[in-house]
Amino acid sequence: xxxxxxxxxxxxxxxxxxxxxxxxxxxxxxxxxxxxxxxxxxxxxxxxxxxxxxxxxxxxxxxxxxxxxxxxxxxxxxxxxxxxxxxxxxxxxxxxxxxxxxxxxxxxxxxxxxxxxxxxxxxxxxxxxxxxxxxxxxxxxxxxxxxxxxxxxxxxxxxxxxxxxxxxxxxxxxxxxxxxxxxxxxxxxxxxxxxxxxxxxxxxxxxxxxxxxxxxxxxxxxxxxxxxxxxxxxxxxxxxxxxxxxxxxxxxxxxxxxxxxxxxxxxxxxxxxxxxxxxxxxxxxxxxxxxxxxxxxxxxxxxxxxxxxxxxxxxxxxxxxxxxxxxxxxxxxxxxxxxxxxxxxxxxxxxxxxxxxxxxxxxxxxxxxxxxxxxxxxxxxxxxxxxxxxxxxxxxxxxxxxxxxxxxxxxxxxxxxxxxxxxxxxxxxxxxxxxxxxxxxxxxxxxxxxxxxxxxxxxxxxxxxxxxxxxxxxxxxxxxxxxxxxxxxxxxxxxxxxxxxxxxxxxxxxxxxxxxxxxxxxxxxxxxxxxxxxxxxxxxxxxxxxxxxxxxxxxxxxxxxxxxxxxxxxxxxxxxxxxxxxxxxxxxxxxxxxxxxxx
Amino acid sequence: xxxxxxxxxxxxxxxxxxxxxxxxxxxxxxxxxxxxxxxxxxxxxxxxxxxxxxxxxxxxxxxxxxxxxxxxxxxxxxxxxxxxxxxxxxxxxxxxxxxxxxxxxxxxxxxxxxxxxxxxxxxxxxxxxxxxxxxxxxxxxxxxxxxxxxxxxxxxxxxxxxxxxxxxxxxxxxxxxxxxxxxxxxxxxxxxxxxxxxxxxxxxxxxxxxxxxxxxxxxxxxxxxxxxxxxxxxxxxxxxxxxxxxxxxxxxxxxxxxxxxxxxxxxxxxxxxxxxxxxxxxxxxxxxxxxxxxxxxxxxxxxxxxxxxxxxxxxxxxxxxxxxxxxxxxxxxxxxxxxxxxxxxxxxxxxxxxxxxxxxxxxxxxxxxxxxxxxxxxxxxxxx
Numbered sequence: 017x018x019x020x021x022x023x024x025x026x027x028x029x030x031x032x033x034x035x036x037x038x039x040x041x042x043x044x045x046x047x048x049x050x051x052x053x054x055x056x057x058x059x060x061x062x063x064x065x066x067x068x069x070x071x072x073x074x075x076x077x078x079x080x081x082x083x084x085x086x087x088x089x090x091x092x093x094x095x096x097x098x099x100x101x102x103x104x105x106x107x108x109x110x111x112x113x114x115x116x117x118x119x120x121x122x123x124x125x126x127x128x129x130x131x132x133x134x135x136x137x138x139x140x141x142x143x144x145x146x147x148x149x150x151x152x153x154x155x156x157x158x159x160x161x162x163x164x165x166x167x168x169x170x171x172x173x174x175x176x177x178x179x180x181x182x183x184x185x186x187x188x189x190x191x192x193x194x195x196x197x198x199x200x201x202x203x204x205x206x207x208x209x210x211x212x213x214x215x216x217x218x219x220x221x222x223x224x225x226x227x228x229x230x231x232x233x234x235x236x237x238x239x240x241x242x243x244x245x246x247x248x249x250x251x252x253x254x255x256x257x258x259x260x261x262x263x264x265x266x267x268x269x270x271x272x273x274x275x276x277x278x279x280x281x282x283x284x285x286x287x288x289x290x291x292x293x294x295x296x297x298x299x300x301x302x303x304x305x306x307x308x309x310x311x312x313x314x315x316x317x318x319x320x321x322x323x324x325x326x327x328x329x330x331x332x333x334x335x336x337x338x339x340x341x342x343x344x345x346x347x348x349x350x351x352x353x354x355x356x357x358x359x360x361x362x363x364x365x366x367x368x369x370x371x372x373x374x375x376x377x378x379x380x381x382x383x384x385x386x387x388x389x390x391x392x393x394x395x396x397x398x399x400x401x402x403x404x405x406x407x408x409x410x411x412x413x414x415x416x417x418x419x420x421x422x423x424x425x426x427x428x429x430x431x432x433x434x435x436x437x438x439x440x441x442x443x444x445x446x447x448x449x450x451x452x453x454x455x456x457x458x459x460x461x462x463x464x465x466x467x468x469x470x471x472x473x474x475x476x477x478x479x480x481x482x483x484x485x486x487x488x489x490x491x492x493x494x495x496x497x498x499x500x501x502x503x504x505x506x507x508x509x510x511x512x513x514x515x516x517x518x519x520x521x522x523x524x525x526x527x528x529x530x531x532x533x534x535x536x537x538x539x540x541x542x543x544x545x546x547x548x549x550x551x552x553x554x555x556x557x558x559x560x561x562x563x564x565x566x567x568x569x570x571x572x573x574x575x576x577x578x579x580x581x582x583x584x585x586x587x588x589x590x591x592x593x594x595x596x597x598x599x600x601x602x603x604x605x606x607x608x609x610x611x612x613x614x615x
Numbered sequence: 616x617x618x619x620x621x622x623x624x625x626x627x628x629x630x631x632x633x634x635x636x637x638x639x640x641x642x643x644x645x646x647x648x649x650x651x652x653x654x655x656x657x658x659x660x661x662x663x664x665x666x667x668x669x670x671x672x673x674x675x676x677x678x679x680x681x682x683x684x685x686x687x688x689x690x691x692x693x694x695x696x697x698x699x700x701x702x703x704x705x706x707x708x709x710x711x712x713x714x715x716x717x718x719x720x721x722x723x724x725x726x727x728x729x730x731x732x733x734x735x736x737x738x739x740x741x742x743x744x745x746x747x748x749x750x751x752x753x754x755x756x757x758x759x760x761x762x763x764x765x766x767x768x769x770x771x772x773x774x775x776x777x778x779x780x781x782x783x784x785x786x787x788x789x790x791x792x793x794x795x796x797x798x799x800x801x802x803x804x805x806x807x808x809x810x811x812x813x814x815x816x817x818x819x820x821x822x823x824x825x826x827x828x829x830x831x832x833x834x835x836x837x838x839x840x841x842x843x844x845x846x847x848x849x850x851x852x853x854x855x856x857x858x859x860x861x862x863x864x865x866x867x868x869x870x871x872x873x874x875x876x877x878x879x880x881x882x883x884x885x886x887x888x889x890x891x892x893x894x895x896x897x898x899x900x901x902x903x904x905x906x907x908x909x910x911x912x913x914x915x916x917x918x919x920x921x922x923x924x925x926x927x928x929x930x931x932x933x934x935x936x937x938x939x940x941x942x943x944x945x946x947x948x949x950x951x952x953x954x955x956x957x958x959x960x961x962x963x964x965x966x967x968x969x970x971x972x973x974x975x976x977x978x979x980x981x982x983x984x985x986x987x988x989x990x991x992x993x994x995x996x997x998x999x
Contacts, residue, residue, distance in 0.1 A: 542971070542990065565840050566839055566840050567990045567992040567993050568860060569992060571815070571861065572936070572939060573873060574621060574876050574884060575884075575899070578890075578920075581928065581932050584995055585931065588996045588999045
């Protein structure tokens with residue numbers, strides 16, 4: 017088939033604006049998926065994705081569509097993760113397309129991620145079709161949203177498609193717009209193979225399956241392919257496309273989207289953004305835009321039951337098979353025993369990965385507070401990256417400490433601007449811009465240290481604005497900062513799993529808050545528990561959990577017996593979940609206390 | 616099979632401000648229906664037991680007219696032959712079979728004590744609670760301090776030779792002085808038995824709301840502990856032996872009915888919300904007198920709860936209840952019941968608790984020390 021009849025597109029939107037629902041409707045309307053097979057949100061095939069209503073992995077589906085002009089088109093829908101943690105993946109998925117559907121919720125309007133995703137599309141020179149969704153809702157205001165798309169993003173929205181994906185309104189119009197407005201792919205069928213990897217996963221039977229967009233040339237069974245980033249060569253065993261069931265085909269031609277199976281054993285060999293070429297007739301240059309994705313946020317993961325250590329290691333290995341952006345290495349904590357230091361792209365990625373480990377592998381995990389990676393230049397000139405506060409060298413050995421900064425873009429209703437500005441100020445932010453969009457909203461831009469953001473920034477932003485403020489961010493590099501390690505001592509013993517790195521100016525208040533929170537979380541026990549926060553040898557806060565002097569049931573007669581027994585049994589169960597540190601029992605929540613300060 | 620018998624009478628002359636029980640004001644018609652239902656439940660009881668002890672609790676059972684009570688006792692006699700059977704006490708034990716009824720000090724003056732003793736009642740438990748007028752008012756009790764002495768006198772003159780008084784401490788506004796005063800006045804009345812409980816705030820009661828709202832303030836925990844320890848000292852000096860966490864008695868007057876609970880003995884409960892334990896099963900009758908009455912009318916009481924105890928449940932109950940007794944639990948008895956050795960299966964925990972001075976083992980028994988009593992829930996959890 018000639019590329020004239022191919023359309024490669026993606027759907028981008030702020031979270032909850034209806035991306036997956038519209039994708040489902042497109043598949044349904046084109047008959048790709050029958051009504052009977054239709055579970056809500058076909059493309060989100062992980063349980064977790066469906067439950068949370070978010071997309072974590074990219075997907076690609078080929079749809080045949082007979083348009084009003086009488087021709088049948090191949091539409092390749094590339095669904096992308098929507099969250100800031102996966103910005104790089106989104107940008108690579110977009111690089112595989114010629115156009116995007118930009119969905120905006122007609123009851124909410126343009127949000128921070130709408131803007132960020134639209135800019136990504138513009139950067140990739142894509143055709144953008146604005147879709148105004150949820151027009152069936154009583155609070156829908158399509159005209160206001162149309163104006164916002166023009167004023168805020170600067171796109172012509174006069175031909176925006178009005179849609180209710182839920183009710184199936186405007187789906188046909190959307191398909192026509194895709195065919196008419198998005199240009200067909202252009203590429204050189206005779207040039208050496210260049211295909212962009214935009215996703216890959218591990219299959220137990222077939223090994224790694226990679227999703228590619230063929231830019232130049234073609235690939236078929238038997239082609240010897242080479243991956244640009246690592247120079248590794250593989251023989252192609254099978255090519256095909258997803259409907260979303262995988263269907264074999266003879267070849268993937270220039271302009272097409274599909275999968276390649278080539279006996280690749282490790283997902284980490286098939287990196288997103290990498291270029292596939294023909295080993296026997298290689299292209300001179302890879303496609304632009306590839307970079308190594310590095311974990312930004314780290315935490316310690318420990319099995320609650322030490323007997324599960326081996327199981328945890330196996331589970332991490334399996335998780336890594338499918339997710340090369342996640343890393344892990346063994347670590348030991350005096351407090352928690354044997355576990356792993358795990359790296360993630362961001363907080364959502366961390367949360368999702370933990371949930372998958374617990375759910376898919378039946379593990380019970382204890383997690384330490386998240387931390388970022390600090391760059392430490394030692395007095396002897398050596399530069400080390402520190403992803404665990406306990407690994408920070410002695411203060412006397414540190415020449416310079418640097419921490420990662422982000423550029424945060426927040427879309428904020430005007431009435432909450434004051435609160436958001438003081439939140440950013442409190443989080444050591446540097447204001448870059450406030451841009452009043454209209455009477456209702458402004459875009460606030462701040463440079464913020466990532467370590468403040470991983471704590472509780474997003475939750476606070478949401479609660480301060482009653483959920484209306486939205487956030488997007490990008491990394492802008494490392495900056496020198498006056499940082500110190502804050503230790504927590506229980507009955508004079510440092511609990512390494514509670515140590516954290518913080519800015520010196522904030523260390524005193526953080527120490528006090530953390531001690532106070534721990535006092536709330538640690539139950540009274542037989543002996544007094546003294547909680548201290550310290551920087552080096554200097555104690556900066558102290559709290560005492562008074563010993564329990566009285567824990568006795570006064571009345572226990574015929575009618576009380578069963579109830580009292582069950583109560584004691586339940587308490588006993590709760591106690592089992594505590595970590596015993598010396599004579600002190602600590603509930604698991606305590607290790608995340610730093611996230612809960614000010615709750 | 617020997618078993619205790621408990622009869623629940625849910626009627627009360629008024630509602631105390633700390634009471635969360637679903638009690639109702641006395642009403643002639645409701646009481647008549649209730650007695651009929653009770654009689655039916657007793658007569659149709661499928662379990663054959665040899666009742667050794669009987670306890671009528673409430674509510675305030677003495678709100679029931681003597682003839683109502685007589686019908687219930689008649690039914691028990693008819694069904695189980697209460698007074699025709701050996702009482703189950705050890706040979707040489709001269710204590711008569713125990714037959715307790717609970718009473719409110721404020722309503723004893725109108726009571727026909729002779730009629731009660733004629734029915735076999737030989738022990739009365741009086742809810743004195745406190746001897747401070749302000750504390751009694753705060754609790755919403757209908758009686759004053761003087762009523763307790765009057766009631767005790769009335770009961771003694773009527774031939775009741777075994778009287779128990781209940782006291783409550785840790786009351787909002789209570790201090791050591793007023794607590795000691797209540798203890799002294801209690802001992803002055805020379806009861807055979809004394810129970811004392813710390814105030815339990817039950818959700819949904821007026822007292823609970825007032826403490827939550829900060830209008831009433833309970834004494835701080837160290838004072839509560841001191842109140843308990845001071846009471847133990849005071850009562851033991853006065854000749855009362857502490858035989859359970861909250862119960863004290865003159866020699867020979869420990870409450871057999873309650874000891875049966877702590878010995879994991881069997882009991883049958885009759886009436887709305889009454890609990891039974893027989894054949895390894897704990898059950899609870901349906902709550903609420905109208906439901907109970909209706910259910911009995913329809914052919915028998917319906918159960919609100921029923922639970923077959925696993926061997927593990929029974930072990931844990933044996934530990935939990937056995938440690939309540941000052942004498943503690945008997946290792947040999949545990950082995951006889953469960954076929955293994957407690958000292959063996961909980962060796963580490965017992966050693967740890969002994970090391971911490973919370974339990975002691977001697978004479979083939981495991982018991983709480985006084986420090987252990989104060990944190991007994993923690994000790995029991997360790998042994999679960």
